[in-house]
Amino acid sequence: MVTRYVTQWLPGIFFGLAAATPLVTRDAFFHDTVILILMWGAIAGAWNVAGGYAGQVSLGHAGFFGLGAYSVALLAVRWDLPAWSGMAVGAALSTIAGLIIGYLSNRLRGPYFALATIAFAQVLLIVASRWRELTKGSEGIPVPFRPGFATLGFPSKVSWIYVALGFALAVWAVQTYLEHSRVGYQLAGVREDEDAAQALGIHSRRLKILAVAASAALTSIGGSLWAAYIGFVDPFYVFSIDLSIEFALKAIIGGTGAALGPFLGSLLITSLETYLRAQFSGVRTGFTGIYLIIYGCALIIVVRFFPRGLAGALAVAGRSGAAPVPQPADAA
Amino acid sequence: MLLELTAVTKRFGGLLAVREVNLQVQAGELVGIIGPNGAGKTTLFNVISGFLVPEAGEVRVDGRDITGVPSHGIARLGICRTFQIVKPFGNLTVLENVMIGALTPLRSVVDARDEARRVLVRCGLGPWQDVPAKSLPIGLRKRLEVARALATRPRLLLLDEVMAGLNATELKGMVGLIRDLHAGGLTVIVIEHIMAAIMRLCQRIVVLHHGEKIAEGPPDGVSRDPRVIDAYLGEELALT
Numbered sequence: 001m002v003t004r005y006v007t008q009w010l011p012g013i014f015f016g017l018a019a020a021t022p023l024v025t026r027d028a029f030f031h032d033t034v035i036l037i038l039m040w041g042a043i044a045g046a047w048n049v050a051g052g053y054a055g056q057v058s059l060g061h062a063g064f065f066g067l068g069a070y071s072v073a074l075l076a077v078r079w080d081l082p083a084w085s086g087m088a089v090g091a092a093l094s095t096i097a098g099l100i101i102g103y104l105s106n107r108l109r110g111p112y113f114a115l116a117t118i119a120f121a122q123v124l125l126i127v128a129s130r131w132r133e134l135t136k137g138s139e140g141i142p143v144p145f146r147p148g149f150a151t152l153g154f155p156s157k158v159s160w161i162y163v164a165l166g167f168a169l170a171v172w173a174v175q176t177y178l179e180h181s182r183v184g185y186q187l188a189g190v191r192e193d194e195d196a197a198q199a200l201g202i203h204s205r206r207l208k209i210l211a212v213a214a215s216a217a218l219t220s221i222g223g224s225l226w227a228a229y230i231g232f233v234d235p236f237y238v239f240s241i242d243l244s245i246e247f248a249l250k251a252i253i254g255g256t257g258a259a260l261g262p263f264l265g266s267l268l269i270t271s272l273e274t275y276l277r278a279q280f281s282g283v284r285t286g287f288t289g290i291y292l293i294i295y296g297c298a299l300i301i302v303v304r305f306f307p308r309g310l311a312g313a314l315a316v317a318g319r320s321g322a323a324p325v326p327q328p329a330d331a332a
Numbered sequence: 333m334l335l336e337l338t339a340v341t342k343r344f345g346g347l348l349a350v351r352e353v354n355l356q357v358q359a360g361e362l363v364g365i366i367g368p369n370g371a372g373k374t375t376l377f378n379v380i381s382g383f384l385v386p387e388a389g390e391v392r393v394d395g396r397d398i399t400g401v402p403s404h405g406i407a408r409l410g411i412c413r414t415f416q417i418v419k420p421f422g423n424l425t426v427l428e429n430v431m432i433g434a435l436t437p438l439r440s441v442v443d444a445r446d447e448a449r450r451v452l453v454r455c456g457l458g459p460w461q462d463v464p465a466k467s468l469p470i471g472l473r474k475r476l477e478v479a480r481a482l483a484t485r486p487r488l489l490l491l492d493e494v495m496a497g498l499n500a501t502e503l504k505g506m507v508g509l510i511r512d513l514h515a516g517g518l519t520v521i522v523i524e525h526i527m528a529a530i531m532r533l534c535q536r537i538v539v540l541h542h543g544e545k546i547a548e549g550p551p552d553g554v555s556r557d558p559r560v561i562d563a564y565l566g567e568e569l570a571l572t
Contacts, residue, residue: 182435182444189432192421199381199415200484201407201436 010314011172011260014267018165022158031157033274038164039226041266044250045171045259046218051248052256053178054211055191056105060117061247063124064094064216066238068223070128073141073233076151078134083143083152087224091217098216102209118241125239140234143227152228160229167225168263171218175259187211219247249295253302255309264310269295333395334359334488334519335380335411340389342375342543349375351543352389357488357521362514364534364551365523368563372543373523374416377490381413382406393488407436410487414477414494416523422466426457429465429476433483448483455479455509471502478509488519495529507533527564531555539563 021034043065050056071090075081101120105113129138147153154160178184189197190204197204227233237243246269254265276291306313337355341348350372357363365373378384380391382403391399393409401409412433421429430448431441438444452458455475460468465476474494481489495506507529514520524530530537531551539547539554541563547554554560 180441182439182441185428185432185435185441185444188424188428189421192423193419195383195403196415196419196421196480197432198383198403199407199413200433200480201404201412202432203402203404 014260014263015165015169015172018161018168021161028157029278031161033271035157035160035164035229036274037263037266037270038161038168039222039229040246040250040270041254041263042164042168042171043219043222043226044247044254044262044266045168045175046215046222047247048175048215048251048256048262049178049218050102050212050215052251052261053175053184053191054187054208054215056102056208056212057110057114057248058101058117058212058215059114059241059244059248060101060119060121061215061219062239062241062243063117063121064097064219065223065226065243065247066121066124066128066233066235067094067097068220068225069227069233069238070135070141070235071220072152072224072227073143074134076144076146077141082146082148082150083224083228084150087221090220090224094216094220095213098213099209101216102212105208105212106205118244121239121241121244125235128235128239135235138235140232143231143233145231152225163225164229167222171222172259172263174214174218175262179259183207249299253299253309255306255311255313257308258311258315261309261311264314268298268310272298333357334361334393335521336390336392336395337376337380338390338392340376340379340386340391342372342379342384342386348543350379350386350540353540353543353545355538355545357519359487359519360514360517361519361536362510362534363521364530364537365521365540366525366527366530366537367540369525370542371540371563373540374492375543376540377413377492377521377523380406381411381490407484407486410485411490412481412484412486412488413490414474414481414492416492416496418470418473418477420465420468420473420476422464424465425462426465426468426476427452427461430457430479430483433480436484444483451479451483454512455482456505471498474498474502474506475509478506482513486518488521489513491520491522493523493525495524495526503529527555 018034018038021031047061050058068090071093072083072086075086075089076083101117104116108116128135145153147155178187186202187207189202190207194204223238250265250269251262253268254263255261272294273291276294280290302309333356335357337353339352339354340350341352342350353376367373379386382401382405385400390397398406398409427448430451431444434444434447438447452461455478457472457475457479460472468476478494495503498506510520510533522530522534534551537551537554538545539560546559546563547557
């Protein structure tokens with residue numbers, strides 16, 4: 001019973017601890033880790049809106065992430081516009097791209113959809129790395145730091161913790177809405193069996209398109225925040241397939257069926273990655289790539305032993321103390 | 333006339349699955365559609381429910397032409413179908429399955445949950461409401477199909493072989509449920525491969541064979557029709 005309360009209060013504990021970080025430590029490295037856990041968790045949550053709740057597994061979400069990141073960078077560098085407007089432009093572009101990709105999801109199912117999304121991100125990567133007049137090509141673009149709220153120019157990491165936390169809570173709220181609302185139930189129906197959902201009066205195509213578009217817009221906002229925080233946009237990173245896969249993996253390892261899942265996935269992977277990179281950085285150690293190996297092992301373990309992710313494993317642990325689900329005998 | 337089909341034709345490549353079928357169903361009727369395997373029964377349901385668009389002919393509901401209206405639109409007009417090969421939302425609970433149906437007419441999740449519970453009790457699925465749908469045995473899955481469709485509050489219910497694969501007890505329960513729904517004022521069209529149950533249940537039987545309607549009328553008349561006997565000749569399922 002105690003464990004059940006743990007799962008129920010887990011979101012509160014998770015976000016509460018994140019909010020309390022500045023009170024506990026002034027270590028900038030630790031603050032940075034918390035910011036990244038929240039940001040990557042939120043973006044994995046944004047991916048989950050399409051990949052988990054709508055069942056449209058995308059491996060091209062770096063495309064939306066990059067659109068958000070580049071919009072902030074380009075609008076600041078070329079037209080001297082504040083980061084918020086870049087974020088809005090990126091979200092708008094990503095929404096349009098998301099509507100198109102969502103429309104594709106009605107034509108291409110499963111692996112074919114995933115391939116199409118990879119192609120989408122790759123096209124953007126080529127454009128961003130070749131259109132030198134606009135994007136400076138593969139050099140990338142530094143995002144100018146201008147102090148102030150409108151430009152997302154926060155000098156302290158503590159401010160960034162709360163910005164990232166706000167974004168994370170927003171994504172968590174969207175996911176929670178999808179678990180408990182009318183449209184969320186309908187989307188679950190579409191994910192489970194599209195024909196059956198149609199037969200019950202659900203406009204499945206429209207729902208899928210909207211879910212992918214919403215997922216795209218949120219991912220793009222994440223990309224914008226990330227660009228403003230890191231201060232540099234590199235096409236080969238922000239549009240990379242590695243990044244797309246990371247979004248998906250964090251959500252899957254954490255658990256796609258729960259709003260907190262992607263955040264738990266990010267907690268595990270981001271902290272592990274940060275720690276391992278810090279431990280084994282530098283060529284001399286000879287372990288520069290080891291975090292990738294551990295990453296792969298973590299994935300295998302989760303998929304093998306916790307098919308519903310960390311959140312699913314916790315939910316099962318919580319339920320084991322409660323009464324078993326009644327399984328009445330044949331009473332027809 | 334609640335439902336009116338005029339010369340509906342559906343073709344798959346060279347195969348005429350449904351050929352110039354006319355059918356009229358009045359509000360409050362309980363109609364059975366029978367026919368050997370491949371007679372075009374399910375295709376006809378697919379056309380009525382908007383999953384297939386016919387090559388020729390018209391489907392009218394309350395006199396309004398609905399040919400070409402997509403399936404979700406048909407469902408919202410109050411025509412709900414079940415699937416012969418059941419399609420439960422496997423990872424969701426039985427209650428959630430039915431709630432999704434109830435959320436078509438209802439906006440509120442709380443209301444839909446109440447409605448779903450009522451429907452489940454009515455269909456005898458009450459004790460299973462918190463069980464994942466995929467863990468139900470086939471007999472109960474068939475019931476779940478009916479319950480989910482009922483939750484959309486249809487005016488016309490299209491049941492596609494909901495009695496196939498049931499044991500004697502389950503069959504009795506399903507027949508009782510359909511009778512009950514019909515007595516409550518619902519218009520029902522039942523497709524069935526097995527004739528025994530449907531002959532007892534329906535007031536009017538339509539017989540399809542090779543996509544064509546070969547007979548129509550009360551069970552007694554249909555079962556004596558030589559064309560029907562001919563169509564079923566060699567089938568192990570004798571007319572009873």
